[in-house]
Amino acid sequence: MNIKIYEEYQKAFAEVNYIIENSEDNIKTKIPQKFKQMIEHNMDNQYTIKFNLDEGLNNCKLLKKTKEILYFIYVVYICDDVEKRKFLKYEMEVQKNKKEKYDIEKIFKQRQNEMVENKLLPIKVKKENWYNKIKNVFKHIFFSK
Numbered sequence: 001m002n003i004k005i006y007e008e009y010q011k012a013f014a015e016v017n018y019i020i021e022n023s024e025d026n027i028k029t030k031i032p033q034k035f036k037q038m039i040e041h042n043m044d045n046q047y048t049i050k051f052n053l054d055e056g057l058n059n060c061k062l063l064k065k066t067k068e069i070l071y072f073i074y075v076v077y078i079c080d081d082v083e084k085r086k087f088l089k090y091e092m093e094v095q096k097n098k099k100e101k102y103d104i105e106k107i108f109k110q111r112q113n114e115m116v117e118n119k120l121l122p123i124k125v126k127k128e129n130w131y132n133k134i135k136n137v138f139k140h141i142f143f144s145k
Helices: 003-021 025-030 033-042 064-078 081-101 104-120 130-143
Strands: none
Touching: 003 033, 003 064, 025 064, 064 081
């Protein structure tokens, strides 16, 4: 794993650990002890938390990786089955949209169509008379700055 990415996760784990420690007991009990230990083992102990939970979690400036980990924790451990189905449905829609947007065959066909359209366009060639060429050369020589 790239060292920079690993350091980002260490900082994110530190923020997640801080959030879990300051959460209500009913939330803490839903998260498995092994998962908490993994977070504590991999977090950056020297990282200073730069937010205050008193302002509310939504108002805190969390790292992107922290948000991703919290999303995972919420979906896997905290939310009930109805919410899990909603999240899974949403994720499936997102994946479907990405698949449609980045479909290789579709992109290839679009590029082929563009190439065909470009080939069919008539090319207009402008021929310049010999006396206009000479006139332009003299203009360029005498009137250029």
